[in-house]
Amino acid sequence: MTALVIAMDGPSGSGKSSASRGVARALGLRYLDTGAMYRAITWWMLHHGVDLTSPAEIAARAAEPELTLGVTPDESSVTVDGADVTAAIRTAAVTAAVSAVSAVPEVRARLVAEQRALIGSGDIVVEGRDIGTVVAPQAPVKVYLTASPEARARRRTAELTGTTVEAQRAAMARRDTLDSTRKADPLVMAADAIELDTTELNLEEVIAEVLRLVKERT
Ligand code: C5P
Numbered sequence: 083m084t085a086l087v088i089a090m091d092g093p094s095g096s097g098k099s100s101a102s103r104g105v106a107r108a109l110g111l112r113y114l115d116t117g118a119m120y121r122a123i124t125w126w127m128l129h130h131g132v133d134l135t136s137p138a139e140i141a142a143r144a145a146e147p148e149l150t151l152g153v154t155p156d157e158s159s160v161t162v163d164g165a166d167v168t169a170a171i172r173t174a175a176v177t178a179a180v181s182a183v184s185a186v187p188e189v190r191a192r193l194v195a196e197q198r199a200l201i202g203s204g205d206i207v208v209e210g211r212d213i214g215t216v217v218a219p220q221a222p223v224k225v226y227l228t229a230s231p232e233a234r235a236r237r238r239t240a241e242l243t244g245t246t247v248e249a250q251r252a253a254m255a256r257r258d259t260l261d262s263t264r265k266a267d268p269l270v271m272a273a274d275a276i277e278l279d280t281t282e283l284n285l286e287e288v289i290a291e292v293l294r295l296v297k298e299r300t
Contacts (some may be wrong), residue, residue, distance in 0.1 A: 085204025085222070086111065086300060092227035094204070095160035095234025095250075095270060097280045097288055101227065102209040104156040104289040107169050109207075109296070112161050113155040114200055116210035116217070119193050120184040121171035126162045127183055128175060134182045141188035153200055155207075174242075178253070183261035190266050211261055214272035223299050224275035225292055231255065233281045 090102045099115065106113035124134075126147035132140045152159045157158060159168045170176070178295070183189055197217050210217065214224035229237075235251035242250075262269040273275060278293055280288050 084220065087201060087204045087218050088207045088296060089218055089221040089224040089275070090207060090209040090227065090292075091211055091215075091269070091271070091275065092110050093222070093234065093261070094254055095238045096147075096227035096229045097237065098209045098227050098287065100285050101280075101288045102183050102207045103158075104220060104285060105292045105296070106155040106207040108289060108293060112153045112206040113158065114153050114206055114208045115158055116193070116208060116213065117180075118151065118171060119149060119156065119196065120162050120180050120189070121176050122160045122162050122167055123147055123189060123193070124176050124180045124183040125171050127169050128179060134179055138184050139181075140183055140186045143271070144186065144188040144192055146159075146227075149196070150250070153201065153256070154205070156165065157199075181257050181264075185260065185264040185266060186217075186237050187266040211269040212267040214275050216271060218265045219272070223292075223296050224272050225273040225295065226275040226277045228264075228277060229281045 086249050088105060090098050092098050103113055120147055123144070127134060127143065128145070129139060150161045159166060160171060161167065192280060194217055195207070208218060214221060214226070231254070233248045233250055234254055238250045238254065239245055239247045278288065278291055
C-alpha cells in the first residue's frame with residue numbers, strides 16, 4: 083500500500099477536528115490541523131498590531147512568524163516564534179479575524195508549502211478547507227463534511243462559554259461566506275470527494291463511516 087493521505091475538508095462545526103483525530107488514532111496515522119496554522123499567523127498579526135483591513139500589509143508580513151506544529155492526534159500544540167499559542171489561537175478575537183488573513187494569497191502560498199512539507203510521504207489525516215482541492219489533490223481519500231447550520235452552531239456553542247446558538251450561527255455564516263467567496267483557494271468540495279452529512283450522526287458513526295471509505299478506497 084502506498085502512503086496514505088486522508089483529506090478532511092468542510093466548514094467549521096461540521097465535526098472535522100474530532101473525526102480527523104479519531105480516524106488518525108484508529109489507524110495509527112499522524113494528524114495535521116491546517117486551520118491551526120492560519121489561526122497562529124492571525125494571532126501573530128494581532129499581537130504585532132498588523133492592520134488586518136490591509137491585505138497588502140498582511141502580505142508584506144506573511145513570512146515573518148515562525149510556526150512549529152505537533153502532528154499527532156494527541157499532540158497538536160502550536161508555537162509561534164517559540165511561544166506556545168495552542169490555547170490563544172482559539173479565542174473569539176482570532177476566530178473573528180482569521181478569514182481576513184487566510185484570504186491573502188501570500189499567506190496561503192506560504193502555508194500550503196509548509197503543509198505539503200509536513201505531509202511529506204503521507205500516513206496522515208489532514209483537516210482544512212482546501213486539502214482535497216489544493217494542498218493534496220492526489221490524496222486517495224477525500225471527505226467533505228457538512229452539517230445543518232443549526233447542528234454546527236449547537237456544537238460550537240457547546241464547546242464555548244458565554245455565547246448563544248444564535249450568535250454562533252451568525253458568526254459561522256459570516257466566516258463561511260468569507261471562506262467560500264475568497265479568490266484564493268476558496269472552500270469548495272473537490273470533484274472526487276465524498277460528502278458526509280454529519281447532522282444526524284454522532285462522532286463514533288462519523289469515524290466509522292470514514293474508516294469504511296478508507297477501506298474501500300485504499
Ligand atoms: O478549521 P478552523 O475553524 O480552525 O479554521 C480557521 C480558519 O482558517 C478558517 O475559517 C479559514 O479561514 C482558514 N483555513 C483555510 N484553509 C484551511 C484551513 C483553515 O483558509 N485549509
